[in-house]
Amino acid sequence: MLQGTIIYGFINSVMLLLVALGFNLTFGISGVANFAFGALYITAGFLAWIGLNTLGLPYWLAGPAAVFITAVLAGLLYRFVVLRVRGLVVSEVIATFGVGLAILELFRFLGFIGFEYTLPEMLDLEVSLAGVIVDGQRLAILLVGAGLTLFLWWFTRHTRTGRAFRAIAQDEHTALTLGINTERVATVSVAFGAAYAAVAALVILPLGTIAVNEGYHVLVNALAVCIVGGLGSTLGVVVASFMIGFAQTFTATYLDTSWMMVVSLLAILVILLARPSGLFGSQKQLEERI
Amino acid sequence: MLEVKGLMVFYENALAVNDLSLKVQAGQVVGVIGSNSAGKTTLMNTLSGLILDQRIKELRKGGERITIMGKVIHEGQDISDMPAYERVRLGIVLCRERHPVFPDSTVLENLAIAGHLRSKVEVAQTTELCFDLFPNLTRWRRRKAGFLSGGEQQMLAIGMALVVRPRLLLLDEPLLGLSPAMQEKVVEAIRSVREKTGVTIVIAEQFARPILPMLDFGYVIENGMLTLTGSGRDLMENPEVKSAYFGL
Numbered sequence: 001m002l003q004g005t006i007i008y009g010f011i012n013s014v015m016l017l018l019v020a021l022g023f024n025l026t027f028g029i030s031g032v033a034n035f036a037f038g039a040l041y042i043t044a045g046f047l048a049w050i051g052l053n054t055l056g057l058p059y060w061l062a063g064p065a066a067v068f069i070t071a072v073l074a075g076l077l078y079r080f081v082v083l084r085v086r087g088l089v090v091s092e093v094i095a096t097f098g099v100g101l102a103i104l105e106l107f108r109f110l111g112f113i114g115f116e117y118t119l120p121e122m123l124d125l126e127v128s129l130a131g132v133i134v135d136g137q138r139l140a141i142l143l144v145g146a147g148l149t150l151f152l153w154w155f156t157r158h159t160r161t162g163r164a165f166r167a168i169a170q171d172e173h174t175a176l177t178l179g180i181n182t183e184r185v186a187t188v189s190v191a192f193g194a195a196y197a198a199v200a201a202l203v204i205l206p207l208g209t210i211a212v213n214e215g216y217h218v219l220v221n222a223l224a225v226c227i228v229g230g231l232g233s234t235l236g237v238v239v240a241s242f243m244i245g246f247a248q249t250f251t252a253t254y255l256d257t258s259w260m261m262v263v264s265l266l267a268i269l270v271i272l273l274a275r276p277s278g279l280f281g282s283q284k285q286l287e288e289r290i
Numbered sequence: 291m292l293e294v295k296g297l298m299v300f301y302e303n304a305l306a307v308n309d310l311s312l313k314v315q316a317g318q319v320v321g322v323i324g325s326n327s328a329g330k331t332t333l334m335n336t337l338s339g340l341i342l343d344q345r346i347k348e349l350r351k352g353g354e355r356i357t358i359m360g361k362v363i364h365e366g367q368d369i370s371d372m373p374a375y376e377r378v379r380l381g382i383v384l385c386r387e388r389h390p391v392f393p394d395s396t397v398l399e400n401l402a403i404a405g406h407l408r409s410k411v412e413v414a415q416t417t418e419l420c421f422d423l424f425p426n427l428t429r430w431r432r433r434k435a436g437f438l439s440g441g442e443q444q445m446l447a448i449g450m451a452l453v454v455r456p457r458l459l460l461l462d463e464p465l466l467g468l469s470p471a472m473q474e475k476v477v478e479a480i481r482s483v484r485e486k487t488g489v490t491i492v493i494a495e496q497f498a499r500p501i502l503p504m505l506d507f508g509y510v511i512e513n514g515m516l517t518l519t520g521s522g523r524d525l526m527e528n529p530e531v532k533s534a535y536f537g538l
Contacts, residue, residue, distance in 0.1 A: 087351040157399075160406060167392060167403045174390040176343055178454055179378030179407045 004132045005253045006246075011138045013245025014145035015204055019218050020225035020237050021152060022196030028169045028232035029189035032082055032092050034074070036100030037197055038219030043103060044070040044198030045210040049117055059120060067198040074194030075187050082190075083183065104215045117210040122203065137206050144203045148196060149238070165189055169232065217261060224264035228271045230281025239279060243267075291316040291490055292337070292382075292458060297360035299332050299341070299514075306332040308514040310360075314458070314492055319484055321501055321508040321522065322494040323535070329514035330494035331387060334462040337362060337492070338384035339374035364458075379407065381457030385450075387466050389443035393436030397427055397446055400435050404450035413453060420449035423482050426475075441472035445479055452483065459483070461493045465500065473500055480504070498535035502526045 019041065026034045034040075044066045051062030077099055085091035123136030156162035164185045167175035172182050197218075205214075224244055229236025244267050248260045271278060292314040299307040307329045314320045324330045335341040336358065345356040362370045364380060374384075392400050401420060405413030421428045424445040430438060435446055444464055451459055464480065465473045477500045484491060484504075495501045502508065505522030510531065518528060525531050 084350065087347055163399075163403045164406055166395060166399075167406075170392040170394055171390060173340060173343075174386065174392065175403075176340060176374045177338060177378065177384045177386060177390070178404050178450065179375050179383075181373075181375045182343075 001253070003130050005249055007129055007132045007134065009246040009249035010242075011134070011141060012249045013242040014142055015200075016221055016225050016245045016248075017238060017241035018141070018145050018148065018200035018204065019197065020222045020229075020241055021148060021234075022193035022200070023222040024193075024226050024229075024232065024234065024237045025152070025165075025196065026190050026193030027226065028234070029165050030078065030082075030086075030168075030186035032078070032086065032096070032186075032190065033089075033223075033231075034082075034190065034193065035093055035097035035219065036074075036077060036103065037096075037193075037222055038215035038217070039100035039103035040070050040074055040194045041197045041201045041218045042107065042210065042212060042215040043073065044201040045119060045205045046107060046112055046117070048119055048202055049210060052120070063202050066202065067195050070198040071191040071195040075191035078187050078190040083187075100215070100219070104212050108212045112210070112212065115209050118208075119202065119206045119210065121206045137203070141203050144199065148199060152196075152234070161185065161188060165192075220261060221264050224267050227278055228267050230278030233278065233280035236278055236280030240267075291365060292492075293361075293363040294333075294337070295361040295363065297333070297336060297362070298358075299329070299336060300357040301354050306514050307336070310511065310514065310516055312509050312516070314490060315506075316490050317488060318506040319480075319491045319493065319504055321498075321505040321525075322492065322511060323496070323498045323501070323508055323525070323531075324494070324511040325496055325534070327513075328496075328511045330496070330511065331462055332514075333511070334384060334386075334460050334492075334494050338382060338460055339369070339372055339377045340384060340386075342371070343374055378454060381455070382460065383451045383454045383456035383458070384460040384462065385447050385464065387463040389440060389447050389467075391435040391438075391443050391446050391450065394434060396432050396434055397438070398431050400446055400450055401453050404453040408453065408455060412455065416453045416455065419486070420452060423452075423486065424449055424479055439472070441468050441475055444468065444472075444476050448476075448479065448483065452487065452489075456489055459489050459491045461491060461495075463495055464493065465495060465497045473497065477501065477504065498525075498531060502531075 023034060023037050026032060047066035047069055048062050051057040051065055052059060081095050081099060082092060085095055121137040122140040125136040126133055127139060156166050164175065164180045167180055168182050168185055176182050225237055225240045228244060229240030244264060248263045251259045251263050294310060294312045297307050297310045310333065322330055322333060341356065341358060348354045348356055361368055364382065369377060392403060395403065401417045402413060426442055427445055427449065430442065435443060438446065464476055468476060481504055483489065493501055502522045502525055508520060508522055508525045509516055510518035510525065518525065518530065
């Protein structure tokens with residue numbers, strides 16, 4: 001039982017990492033806490049479903065199309081809504097949360113509720129890891145999680161746009177004096193973060209149904225990981241994903257699955273009381289940004 | 291090369307720059323000398339276009355109202371309303387005060403980031419030129435910029451501006467916060483930059499003594515207004531400058 005808990009705890013941690021990476025990327029670069037993140041995650045799921053089931057597209061087309069459309073939607077959200085209130089933190093939160101709420105409740109209003117809203121699994125196989133059976137979809141989560149983390153590392157160090165991301169995250173004014181169009185790059189970073197959310201949706205949602213409420217859960221989990229790790233810190237996100245991921249899985253195994261969300265909320269509460277800037281964030285940055 | 295005509299900048303109702311006009315000829319080193327709050331940084335931010343970004347951000351959050359009047363002309367073109375990142379494409383590059391480097395990135399990464407508008411080959415060439423100009427940085431290639439001394443950070447900041455390949459380099463208080471020994475090294479570095487690249491330089495500085503000898507022309511400003519002009523040597527001999535800046 002312990003081996004199973006550890007392996008599934010690891011997988012759960014990678015799932016948290018997948019959903020938190022995009023949120024953290026957006027915050028670290030644009031300084032905007034995108035509270036529409038959960039809605040974008042669910043939007044990607046429903047877009048892929050519509051592509052597959054309503055339009056009859058093949059998966060290799062429906063999946064990337066869903067990712068692309070979600071990224072464009074997020075970019076437009078930033079450009080036409082968030083940019084107008086950028087710098088006013090409360091307004092940013094209200095604006096993004098409001099848009100997220102509208103998107104999620106629109107899906108509910110349009111009748112996107114039911115067990116038929118599912119996405120196909122990517123890998124149809126089972127493997128045994130240390131005597132524990134793991135299905136193909138969870139293996140896909142591990143592979144995609146590792147791939148996206150490595151890609152983000154490579155992208156921010158070896159591409160022009162990635163280096164511009166890092167420049168803006170550290171000092172926007174200096175970036176501007178070096179010829180970087182900071183608002184355009186910030187828009188790209190929001191779209192990039194949303195694309196990460198969309199890919200996470202495509203690999204995680206096949207484990208269950210695409211449910212509107214999942215959007216709220218994803219937002220709480222992403223917030224918990226980023227607050228515990230330190231907003232804007234990639235290393236912090238990785239460490240916090242594993243801490244919360246294992247804590248959730250052990251709680252689910254030895255208490256009840258209904259307590260998993262309580263773990264995330266409790267983690268936010270404890271870290272805000274003990275170390276408000278998070279494990280790897282600096283207090284100064286937190287004060288400047290929040 | 292650059293001309294400022296009747297520039298006035300207000301922060302709400304406070305006048306930071308008052309009817310200022312100046313000219314910069316190609317290849318010159320021009321100084322803007324003034325004490326704290328004289329309006330030097332506001333002037334440099336206006337020349338680089340950074341003030342337009344500040345104005346937009348303040349406007350969005352309902353903060354301080356920034357009003358800019360007058361004209362900034364670059365090679366015959368009115369660039370008063372041109373955003374900062376577009377002015378960089380024209381070759382106008384600002385090195386802000388207090389060593390503007392990216393502290394979590396290494397020296398090499400800082401130089402690579404600075405080459406955003408340049409090809410890999412160009413960045414590699416200018417990076418070598420930077421290490422040639424600032425040998426102190428050579429051994430810290432892979433050290434995070436945040437761990438460099440103030441003087442080294444300033445050299446890196448100038449190096450980053452050079453990677454952009456400026457035609458007009460604006461240096462805002464490059465000696466601020468440095469020890470006299472380090473100030474001397476940075477002045478020497480600026481002199482080398484001029485000799486090796488021939489770039490036009492505008493330096494805004496409150497430490498007049500080390501800067502004046504290298505100036506082709508200088509402007510002294512106080513409370514946002516022009517009070518004296520002349521060559522570096524003329525200004526050094528001026529009794530008002532001697533009294534205000536040399537304590538004589």
